[in-house]
Amino acid sequence: xxxxxxxxxxxxxxxxxxxxxxxxxxxxxxxxxxxxxxxxxxxxxxxxxxxxxxxxxxxxxxxxxxxxxxxxxxxxxxxxxxxxxxxxxxxxxxxxxxxxxxxxxxxxxxxxxxxxxxxxxxxxxxxxxxxxxxxxxxxxxxxxxxxxxxxxxxxxxxxxxxxxxxxxxxxxxxxxxxxxxxxxxxxxxxxxxxxxxxxxxxxxxxxxxxxxxxxxxxxxxxxxxxxxxxxxxxxxxxxxxxxxxxxxxxxxxxxxxxxxxxxxxxxxxxxxxxxxxxxxxxxxxxxxxxxxxxxxxxxxxxxxxxxxxxxxxxxxxxxxxxxxxxxxxxxxxxxxxxxxxxxxxxxxxxxxxxxxxxxxxxxxxxxxxxxxxxxxxxxxxxxxxxxxxxxxxxxxxxxxxxxxxxx
Amino acid sequence: xxxxxxxxxxxxxxxxxxxxxxxxxxxxxxxxxxxxxxxxxxxxxxxxxxxxxxxxxxxxxxxxxxxxxxxxxxxxxxxxxxxxxxxxxxxxxxxxxxxxxxxxxxxxxxxxxxxxxxxxxxxxxxxxxxxxxxxxxxxxxxx
Numbered sequence: 001x002x003x004x005x006x007x008x009x010x011x012x013x014x015x016x017x018x019x020x021x022x023x024x025x026x027x028x029x030x031x032x033x034x035x036x037x038x039x040x041x042x043x044x045x046x047x048x049x050x051x052x053x054x055x056x057x058x059x060x061x062x063x064x065x066x067x068x069x070x071x072x073x074x075x076x077x078x079x080x081x082x083x084x085x086x087x088x089x090x091x092x093x094x095x096x097x098x099x100x101x102x103x104x105x106x107x108x109x110x111x112x113x114x115x116x117x118x119x120x121x122x123x124x125x126x127x128x129x130x131x132x133x134x135x136x137x138x139x140x141x142x143x144x145x146x147x148x149x150x151x152x153x154x155x156x157x158x159x160x161x162x163x164x165x166x167x168x169x170x171x172x173x174x175x176x177x178x179x180x181x182x183x184x185x186x187x188x189x190x191x192x193x194x195x196x197x198x199x200x201x202x203x204x205x206x207x208x209x210x211x212x213x214x215x216x217x218x219x220x221x222x223x224x225x226x227x228x229x230x231x232x233x234x235x236x237x238x239x240x241x242x243x244x245x246x247x248x249x250x251x252x253x254x255x256x257x258x259x260x261x262x263x264x265x266x267x268x269x270x271x272x273x274x275x276x277x278x279x280x281x282x283x284x285x286x287x288x289x290x291x292x293x294x295x296x297x298x299x300x301x302x303x304x305x306x307x308x309x310x311x312x313x314x315x316x317x318x319x320x321x322x323x324x325x326x327x328x329x330x331x332x333x334x335x336x337x338x339x340x341x342x343x344x345x346x347x348x349x350x351x352x353x354x355x356x357x358x359x360x361x362x363x364x365x366x367x368x369x370x371x372x373x374x375x376x377x378x379x380x381x382x383x384x385x386x387x388x389x390x391x392x393x394x395x396x397x398x399x400x401x402x403x404x405x406x407x
Numbered sequence: 408x409x410x411x412x413x414x415x416x417x418x419x420x421x422x423x424x425x426x427x428x429x430x431x432x433x434x435x436x437x438x439x440x441x442x443x444x445x446x447x448x449x450x451x452x453x454x455x456x457x458x459x460x461x462x463x464x465x466x467x468x469x470x471x472x473x474x475x476x477x478x479x480x481x482x483x484x485x486x487x488x489x490x491x492x493x494x495x496x497x498x499x500x501x502x503x504x505x506x507x508x509x510x511x512x513x514x515x516x517x518x519x520x521x522x523x524x525x526x527x528x529x530x531x532x533x534x535x536x537x538x539x540x541x542x543x544x545x546x547x548x549x550x
Contacts, residue, residue, distance in 0.1 A: 038530040278408040362522040
């Protein structure tokens, strides 16, 4: 196993215990991450979607890490999944984004909200990598406030018809199926979730969003739907409960993103240690300069602070998964996942910036491995809940529901 | 920057023949990927111009390659070269085992290439070394 990851796994093993199967999952993740690294770097340099991600994750049976074994997943509990995402984060946030969307926002949401027939239909395929999933919530005019979405659906002859646009959708142009949210035409207060087949008539990838300042290896698309037909069987959760589906999915996703950001910091720390020991200026290794040491101390501190928050959120999620009806557990899980994602995403951006600083002129260069992290982590402060939404959410869980500023 | 790598290659029974060819300069030079030209210097050494394309480094590296040891169980090769603002020196040892070839390498890189970091360089070096062995394996199948 990669050295930092191996140490981390040992620490978690001592803390919560990991079964043989869980260790096997982490070994597989380590092998997949090692194999992905060179591709991720190359595709990043070429500014294109890394199509090797689903191929290599499937090869190591890692497309359904949190999915129950009865649906052909690996059945990993949240702490194991967080560790897996951390290792993938060492490779890059492009890999994390793909895996987070496919597994946390996609299949885990179907596992949580789908009926048995939907689970049987989608989960084994998603877990084995024969389909790729996406999650289409955001719209050009509805980002942090999904309740203002403009996409609509109507019901006719036992079928639904969806019309509207979805924006900044990760895996959007490569997904086979996606969870789509739309507002009822007859009752505009009702937002519902559907599992949509991207081969359906009326579904169109309007644009692949390539002019991003980072995350080049992740597929991002603008999508349009014109009367796209969805069967009654593909309504996900109860009609009108779409926002509950969306918010629970994002709660899962935030732990994954936080864990990915921890992996980014692992890699930054490794890179700056190596660089500062080998780079000689003023007659000595720059590692011997105190101002460089200050950056390294800050990087290590931000990494450890974020790491244990993410694990705490994952362990909290494990408790909640065992008692999903417990409202207090849900609120605490929501709060912890928001704190973990907020802290880790900001820390990783700062850490990547400090790493660039240590790399000096070489750092201000797209070829530098830490610059890749700098560009890729910026979005983690925006997607799956902006910094500001995370701050409001954290504050309201402390102050009480009546202080929810976004209501 | 100093780097160390190691690996194991399972040759599915071709070990002896591959190992014998590994210490043979004629076969070795034909098996190293991306060699643009080469010149034999003596029984154990040759000079090769190798196209190295890895991120920022994309240039022809003039490399001196020496077979320092070639016994029935061990082959040691040293390679050093520079170009494109980078320098590389590599000492690689191959050990023959009944079912596989184990290899380990110590490298020293400096200049632009060192800024890429060990993670990327390790993966790249490992792939190139394995490509070399597989290429020798193919040659062994023909011989």
